[in-house]
Amino acid sequence: MEPADRETVTGLPPGIATVREELTPMLSQYADLCAAHEDALVLFQVGDFYEAFCEAAETVARVCEVTLTERSDSTGDYPMAGIPIDNAAPYLESLLDAGYRVALGDQVEDAEQASGLVDRAVTEVITPGTVVEDDLLEPGTTNYVAAVAADRGVEESDPATNVGLAAVDVSTGECLVTSGDADAVAGELDRIAPAELIAGPDAPAFEPSDAERGWTTHDYDAGAFDRRTAAERLEPYLPAPDRRFDADAELRAAGAVLAYAEYTQGDDGPLPYVTRIRRYDPRDRLRLDAAAQRSLELFENRGLGASDTLFDALDETNCALGRRCLERWLRRPLVDADAIRSRHDAVGELADRSLAREGVADALATAYDLERLVSRVSRGRADARDLRSLHRTLAVVPELKATLAETEGVDGDGADATDAADEGDPALPRTDHLRDLRDRLDELTEVRELIDGAIATDPPQEITEGGVIREGFDGDLDDLRATERDGREWVAELEASERERTGIDSLSVGHNQVHGYYIEVTDANLDRVPDDYRRRQTLKHSERYVTPELKEREEEIVGAAERADALEYELFVDVRDRVAAETERIQDLADALAELDALTSIAAVAVERDYVRPELREGSDAAVGDAPDAASDPAAGVEIEGGRHPVVERTEDSFVPNDADLPRGSVAVITGPNMSGKSTYMRSVALIVVLAQTGSFVPAQAASLPVFDRLFTRVGASDDIAGGQSTFMREMSELTEILHDADADSLVLLDEVGRGTATTDGRAIARAAAEFLHDELGATALFATHYHGLTDLADERERVFNLHFTATREDGDVTFLHRVVPGASSSSYGVEVAELAGVPGPVVDRARDLVAAEEAERGREAERGREAERIEDADTPGDAGATGDADATGEGDPDDDPPDADASLREFLAEETPEGPEADGTEPVDPSAARESRVGSTNDADEGAAADAPSGLAAELRDLDLARMTPIEALNALHDLQSRVDDDW
Numbered sequence: 001m002e003p004a005d006r007e008t009v010t011g012l013p014p015g016i017a018t019v020r021e022e023l024t025p026m027l028s029q030y031a032d033l034c035a036a037h038e039d040a041l042v043l044f045q046v047g048d049f050y051e052a053f054c055e056a057a058e059t060v061a062r063v064c065e066v067t068l069t070e071r072s073d074s075t076g077d078y079p080m081a082g083i084p085i086d087n088a089a090p091y092l093e094s095l096l097d098a099g100y101r102v103a104l105g106d107q108v109e110d111a112e113q114a115s116g117l118v119d120r121a122v123t124e125v126i127t128p129g130t131v132v133e134d135d136l137l138e139p140g141t142t143n144y145v146a147a148v149a150a151d152r153g154v155e156e157s158d159p160a161t162n163v164g165l166a167a168v169d170v171s172t173g174e175c176l177v178t179s180g181d182a183d184a185v186a187g188e189l190d191r192i193a194p195a196e197l198i199a200g201p202d203a204p205a206f207e208p209s210d211a212e213r214g215w216t217t218h219d220y221d222a223g224a225f226d227r228r229t230a231a232e233r234l235e236p237y238l239p240a241p242d243r244r245f246d247a248d249a250e251l252r253a254a255g256a257v258l259a260y261a262e263y264t265q266g267d268d269g270p271l272p273y274v275t276r277i278r279r280y281d282p283r284d285r286l287r288l289d290a291a292a293q294r295s296l297e298l299f300e301n302r303g304l305g306a307s308d309t310l311f312d313a314l315d316e317t318n319c320a321l322g323r324r325c326l327e328r329w330l331r332r333p334l335v336d337a338d339a340i341r342s343r344h345d346a347v348g349e350l351a352d353r354s355l356a357r358e359g360v361a362d363a364l365a366t367a368y369d370l371e372r373l374v375s376r377v378s379r380g381r382a383d384a385r386d387l388r389s390l391h392r393t394l395a396v397v398p399e400l401k402a403t404l405a406e407t408e409g410v411d412g413d414g415a416d417a418t419d420a421a422d423e424g425d426p427a428l429p430r431t432d433h434l435r436d437l438r439d440r441l442d443e444l445t446e447v448r449e450l451i452d453g454a455i456a457t458d459p460p461q462e463i464t465e466g467g468v469i470r471e472g473f474d475g476d477l478d479d480l481r482a483t484e485r486d487g488r489e490w491v492a493e494l495e496a497s498e499r500e501r502t503g504i505d506s507l508s509v510g511h512n513q514v515h516g517y518y519i520e521v522t523d524a525n526l527d528r529v530p531d532d533y534r535r536r537q538t539l540k541h542s543e544r545y546v547t548p549e550l551k552e553r554e555e556e557i558v559g560a561a562e563r564a565d566a567l568e569y570e571l572f573v574d575v576r577d578r579v580a581a582e583t584e585r586i587q588d589l590a591d592a593l594a595e596l597d598a599l600t601s602i603a604a605v606a607v608e609r610d611y612v613r614p615e616l617r618e619g620s621d622a623a624v625g626d627a628p629d630a631a632s633d634p635a636a637g638v639e640i641e642g643g644r645h646p647v648v649e650r651t652e653d654s655f656v657p658n659d660a661d662l663p664r665g666s667v668a669v670i671t672g673p674n675m676s677g678k679s680t681y682m683r684s685v686a687l688i689v690v691l692a693q694t695g696s697f698v699p700a701q702a703a704s705l706p707v708f709d710r711l712f713t714r715v716g717a718s719d720d721i722a723g724g725q726s727t728f729m730r731e732m733s734e735l736t737e738i739l740h741d742a743d744a745d746s747l748v749l750l751d752e753v754g755r756g757t758a759t760t761d762g763r764a765i766a767r768a769a770a771e772f773l774h775d776e777l778g779a780t781a782l783f784a785t786h787y788h789g790l791t792d793l794a795d796e797r798e799r800v801f802n803l804h805f806t807a808t809r810e811d812g813d814v815t816f817l818h819r820v821v822p823g824a825s826s827s828s829y830g831v832e833v834a835e836l837a838g839v840p841g842p843v844v845d846r847a848r849d850l851v852a853a854e855e856a857e858r859g860r861e862a863e864r865g866r867e868a869e870r871i872e873d874a875d876t877p878g879d880a881g882a883t884g885d886a887d888a889t890g891e892g893d894p895d896d897d898p899p900d901a902d903a904s905l906r907e908f909l910a911e912e913t914p915e916g917p918e919a920d921g922t923e924p925v926d927p928s929a930a931r932e933s934r935v936g937s938t939n940d941a942d943e944g945a946a947a948d949a950p951s952g953l954a955a956e957l958r959d960l961d962l963a964r965m966t967p968i969e970a971l972n973a974l975h976d977l978q979s980r981v982d983d984d985w
């Protein structure tokens, strides 16, 4: 979000700029910092506050809801607004939310030591994508800033040929680099979901716009994207960067994003904790673009509660590290069958070994966010408490290793649980994956012991005021502390000894900031004051004194304390630096802990929700433990027994599991009443695929799956509430992408394609798309539709087959069975659903009449058509098949089924309840009666009227897409039609 008045308040406020020459030294310093940070709002430390002046102050006051005050000095009056440094986080958050970047102009020298104006510098530019403050970051989430750069063809005007993308999470040091064509990079951006994007001078504009996708974009210093500059920038992070990237665009994006990250961290040079710059190819992961992520509700749920997403269903992680890892995994499921199988192995072992799993979970629950901790350590921002948290996390590691190695007998969770002792070394996990992971759990004993020996167990937050270093760590420090302690003890005893010496019972010894230690004697006892007392201060009823010895002791105490504090700070910084030297090892440990937590979470979900290990149809050992001949069967596709939707099953008490059998390259056309479960079914299949390739077990009784490369979804217009383009336009651009890019390794979900436009066009598009998917692309597809004409594709195409959903009616109420069965259903039952939704009875009755009238009309039209064909056939004997051709190409009207192919809900119900009323207590309805009742309700007069109805009205009626209308829209449309029928007929 770009604030409307941004121009005027970032950089140098105009009110300051106009009087710049006359400003006091302090405001002049403020002006300099503002001028050097044109794209940021400068907050200027004045004591305990961050202040802004003039127009910038007005912005701060408005956005942060703080009072606008005024600063007056010899040069004039300036509006001023400030936020407390101690509690800056919520105000900074408001500024970031409002779209500002904030430069913190901190005092960089001790105000007491400064001779004159305190030196100030921008220590950090806080931006949405580069925040590092814990208070401003969600725990367990990633926060990336990304950069894109494009390589073009030889000519200046050539389009971008290769787009490079680099993203860095400044809070953890993770850095990703990739490249591809503009579409591929747009897809990757959706997955990475950066908080902020900086664009190179030649970067392509992405559609939809970045703001719509949830990140702010701005141009950044074009020089940073220059190839040479970028390579130089990268050198400290990655020796010989020229050889590390696949394309110039990658190198340029990586150099620029690091330049930006450094700039926001105070331009202090390379960020030492960015040690892992990982280049990857998007094709190495299951590609899920934004539309797929959205419609499968992987991370966001638009309908149910915000927490009802696939991620939430899978997230039983115990620490922030694991949560971030699980999110990364789910955003990038694997495509390498062996790698997937390896994760499944580990999940299986953890699912079987409940004691180990729970032990691991308990231990991880005490782990801190090691990635963020180590980045603070290496930036020199960690305090003693951070080091203690690091220590506590390291202390978990030996426990985890022991827990993982522990040999258990077969325990309750898994039928095939195996005692580790059966499979070799009893002290090791039984799967390679967990064994490797256990090996990667670096105990970092030296670091742990260093912190434990050096840092106090409960240190204060401040690191300059002592109390952070443990006794026994440093002899000099201990001596200083001993001197200080002895001195204080001597002072503590002074009161008693002086009372005795002087005989003054009311004599007291005290201390204050200004005068230091003193001996206080009331006026009544002044005559007993000894000679060696020197007067320090006179109060109303008493005098305060010091003695030479007290003075000496005081100097000793103060000197020792000051030197001890300074030494403690030095020692602390040294310990912190020594820990920072192990950054990479700590980061590797963080990775291992994160993976272990993610696997443990997946295993816990598998056990709790009864998930099953999916068999994979590909990879080097597909035949081992998997479906016997699946590996050799290229047509082997998705086979799911009793599959469930992992999210809906959590909210739906009686979720009905369904099977799916989709050979490779087949297209399943799914029909059925509204609300019967078509979308849920399709999504269950896709989510099972996503879960399986993430390494998770799946909600089913059994599943055997191929490994897909890409997953596409296109959901119905009204399901997609993204703004901007018209919904139909967006639907078509998503369809375009699918038809361009899908191939035999893709899984495609199409939910009611074409319903965003007029019925005739919509069903033509739907049919043509289904044919193309089948004939040209060979993708495996699930196609839910209310265009029942599409079901006859199954007769025309080898790998197209029909599925439909069932319902029953009891006492007049429709009950959806949510059960998928083979074959086609024949109507969308929009009227019945309208009735269920509470559309008033007269409207529903009238709608039934109109449907029946239309069916009758369609019947007559079909009959006329057949008659005409007969005549034509008789006239032109050699021309048979023309009609068939038209149908096959979708030019016919597939929805204009003859009446005997159409059926009412009653007909449908009767088909689907073979057991009859006795079997389930429901009341199937005689299909002929149903037809009679519909046709019957269209009495002779109506029928005659319908036959005579003006064709425009009939066409409009036919074009009403009841499946897609809200009850109120249906009511309005019917009312409109009804009034015109009354007027015109």
Ligand SMILES: Nc1ncnc2c1ncn2[C@@H]1O[C@H](COP(=O)(O)OP(=O)(O)OP(=O)(O)O)[C@@H](O)[C@H]1O
Pocket (backbone or CB within 6 Å): 648, 652, 654, 655, 656, 657, 658, 672, 673, 674, 675, 676, 677, 678, 679, 680, 681, 818, 819, 963
């Ligand atoms: N297998 C199932 N078991 C239990 N409830 C289910 C099942 N499938 C779907 N439902 C319930 O039915 C509701 C409607 O399902 P869904 O949206 O999949 O229907 P639909 O056929 O796609 O409807 P429409 O054609 O109107 O888009 C879901 O919100 C869910 O609560």
